[in-house]
Amino acid sequence: MAGPGAPMPRATGKALDAWLRQRARQVRIPLAVAIGLGAIGGLLLVAQAWLLALILNAVIIDHLGLAAVRLWLIALLVIFAARAIVTAATDIAAFEAVAIIKRDLRRKVYAQLEALGPVWARRERTGDIVNTIVDGIEALESYYGSYLPQMALAVFIPLAILVFVFPAYWVGGLIMVITAPLIPVFMIIIGKGTERLNQRQWRKLARMSAHFFDSIEGLTTLKLFNASRAEAAMIAQVSDEYRRDTIAVLRVAFLSSLVLEFFATISVALIAVFIGFNLYYREIAFLPGIFVLLLAPEFYRPLRNMGTQYHARMTAIGASEQIVRLLDAKPRPPSQASSALAAHPELRIVFEEVGFAYEPEAPVLHGIGFGLKRGESIALVGPSGAGKTTIGQLLLGFITPTSGRITIDGTDLRDLDTAGWQARIAWLPQRPTLFHGTVRDNISLGMAAGEAEIRHAATLAHADGFIAALPSGYDTILGDAGQGLSGGEIHRIALARAFLKDADLVVLDEAVTGLDPESASLITSAIAVLARDRAVLIIAHRLETIRQADRIMVLEQGRIVEAGDHDALMARNGAYAAMVRLHEQVRM
Template sequence: MANPIPLRDRKHTLELDRWLKNQAKAVKSPLNIAITLGSVNGFFLIAQCWLLAHVLNATAIEHQPIMAVWPYLAGIVGVFLVRAILNYGNQRFTFEAAARLRTDLRAKLFNHIHHLGPAWSREQRSGARATELVDGVEELEKYFSLYLPQKQLAIIIPVAILVFVFPFDWVSGLILAITAPLLPIFMIIIGSQTEKLNRQQWRSLTRMGAHFFDMIEGLTTLKLFNAAQKEARFIGQIAEDYRLQTMKVLRIAFLSSMVLEFFAAISIAMVAVYVGFRLMYGDIHYLNGIFVLLLAPEFYLPLRSMGTQFHARMDALGAIEPIIELLNTQAPTEHNGKLELCLQQAPNITLSNLVFAYPKRDPVLCGVNLTLPAGSRTAIIGVSGAGKSTLGQLLLGFLNPTQGDIMVDETPLAHIAPSSWYQHVSWLPQNPTLFHGTIEENIALSPRLEGHEAALKQAAENAHALDFINRLPQGFQTIVGDRGQGLSGGEIQRIALARAFYKDAPVVLLDEPSASLDPHSEQLITAAIARLAVGRTLLTIAHRLTTIEQSDQIVVLDSGKIIEQGSHDALMALNGAYTERYNQYRKAGL
């Protein structure tokens, strides 16, 4: 037998089990109804065995004609129909409880991920999170729909059977009462060994899903660098590890099932042999003996069913652990501002002594003081890890500063309601996301308003997207796939720019939208950005010389600090960090 589970792991298991039971409180009503219907079904089972015992005793022992037992047969048919209805109701309510819990838990997870924000999401592996949200939550269904109700029925039905068995044959009742605890004891001893294996199996599944998802996203890059076969072999190795983990779990599952069936069979055989000897010596009436023999298998059936569903509990414990970790992940402190912002023109944005540090890490930004003048273009440059993206996310409101203030004109950003601030900001990342839908839906991202079509066409024209949209089969009504499937990189970027023009927000944040584009597309994007910048406060995380040179203000970040700041000509005259960076860009052909 495997080594016993350490005390720490047992406590952890109890905590996970307690968490699952707490979730069940939300659907207490349908679960209680299901348990009640299952219990009533058990009493009708006893009645069915009693009627069947009368039929067997009358026909096989007393040799009565079949017509003499018609009332009993009719009763059996009636009880059978009632039990079928009760069983249907039991399954219906358990399914309802499990479905409601799945829906509520997924909503809770999505809501929590929403509160964690894009800053957290970009650090995660999409495949792992998708596995937890889809497969992980699905694994909980059997726990709530089968294991929890069966756990109660495994107590209620055997006790009810014992109540009826003892008056007819107290010795058989004693045998049943003594052997019954053996089944759950061995079930726990053997089944608990699968706990660690289930966790390993779930980690293997999450790892495989995450890696496979990442590989699909980067398939084009893998093909370009001739690395697809290597990654395919690596996924094959992960899949093989998952197969081996699954087989280990199944081996213990089959072993526990065999043990349960063995002890149940031995116990039933003991009752049968004892009743047989008593019938031989005439110590018990045939009717009573048949009734006890019919009830003996039914006595162990709920216990065996619980043993089968015990593995559903193990699967749920393995799946719920990463879900609880996700729910316990502390979301960044949200802006508690409630002020509704109403900007009539581009604002001045001022960063005062801005400091930001991720939990348990060194500060990413240290005492940043910066002003983004109204209607100006500011470019931020720096090496990777200098804090450029963090600064952008602070301005977007995805992160909150550890120290310092961000002022929008004279209003602290922390006092502005997040939803109100988002209405005044447009954000264009390097790789914008297009959704499955029409071109119109991907640009507008909102219900139709008055003058919608004219604004849509004007936005597309400003973004140099109208010409290629008009060439599409259905124009603005052309369906594109997820992530802009069917469009080129330049076309996707221009549609994203059209979004910014359509929204007409006074503040725009760009993460070098012209990167990784062909020269013609880059020229069109650069011209569109120049048009977009007019009358807006624009901040660009810059990597291209064309973007940097056209900026009114250039900020050089290094290790979270501003080391140089000014116009292109002024910074070149200093012959410092900006000049060095500028020459590096020129040599790299950027």
């Protein structure tokens, strides 16, 4: 993909335009209705001009009174009403086409994000993804709702007008035929420059949105490290650059509009001058002259509108670049397995010489081998980047080993139904996600559970006490990301989910990192209860939370360098003991 400031290659632009047009096939009917209604509106416009010319000729030239033109006036009012109805119906049909396109694209994007999984999403900028889903898809609205219908009408309406103009005044029709191509020609010449600027601008908008979103997400960390002012200055600089670039795009866009209006105005004036001289020398009657003069501006209007909507095409091409990139990303092949675990599995998990690499030239794990069974807890420790989270992702089924295998009760994990396996797992991440809704809904999270079960799960997670103290108890509405709760309270609600799920395997990924000692103690004691009769995998930095683990495995550079319980590893005085001593020094 080109950089944020680089122009889009021509081949890429053509491919994206073809992709946009291909999407239009699924809305042929509403688009055809919109174009057909627009064509009817154009014919009504011709009828309106003819009636108005008849009325003006009767009143000005023939000196007739109101009674003589009453029927024409009534017919003119009917045409006004019909045009209003047709315009509204055209907008409805275009809106329906746009709604279908956006709904279908969002459904495909969400399905693609689900297929790509959290591992792919972690390597992308959250703000970039959000900008693509929201603003990117919204930017396609004018392309399908305005640009495509206007392209057809820009051909039909001028041709329809010429059919009526040539019999009335062939000189005016000839002028229209000669001057009409000037508008699209200059539109294309100026539009090429605008297109490059617009595409570059869209990339910068996506980059700025991603940067701003990431800054908001990390605002607490920026405050802690006293870096918020520097980040605010960076955002201000990026915003100012975007403002200047936007002005540059608008400058070219306004120039384009000025040129289109200039040629349209000159062409209408030229027709008016010819009609004026012909009327003066009595070479044309008033009725056909005024009729052609009334139609002249309407002949150029669709061409001017096409020039205006051409910017919608450029915006859509710029926006679709990110959408296509997301949709073209290669997800992990869907599981074709039909094997399923027993209703109450023995649950013996074995890693057999497992290796994994996100990129072929940069392996993350090397020959990982260990076993985990029901009623046992294993803790993974080691420096950042050692591969701890990757082992958790492998066990969750988000990624598959590039070498070796993982077996569940003797069956290769790749041969198990992924959704069925994940239904047996409870995952407590470092930053649990809470959604806008009641506390009850955030605990059940779609699981069918009664009030007593939800309260029991909250009690086991040491969450019932603070929930009962909330204004509406379990019916209290929480904001996005658990707004209104402390970090420890958010973690305890997430832990209540794990209790309610009654999973066979529990994966704890830095579950108490960043919490105060009291909250960490409550969660640690709740985890000890949760671990009974379950297999537990703990990924941790805070070493005091893993002392009671049955086994502790130390990872360095994707390899297990030590394994054993706390006392045995301390007695060995190796990497684990060094980590414990360093941890105690930091705490002091």
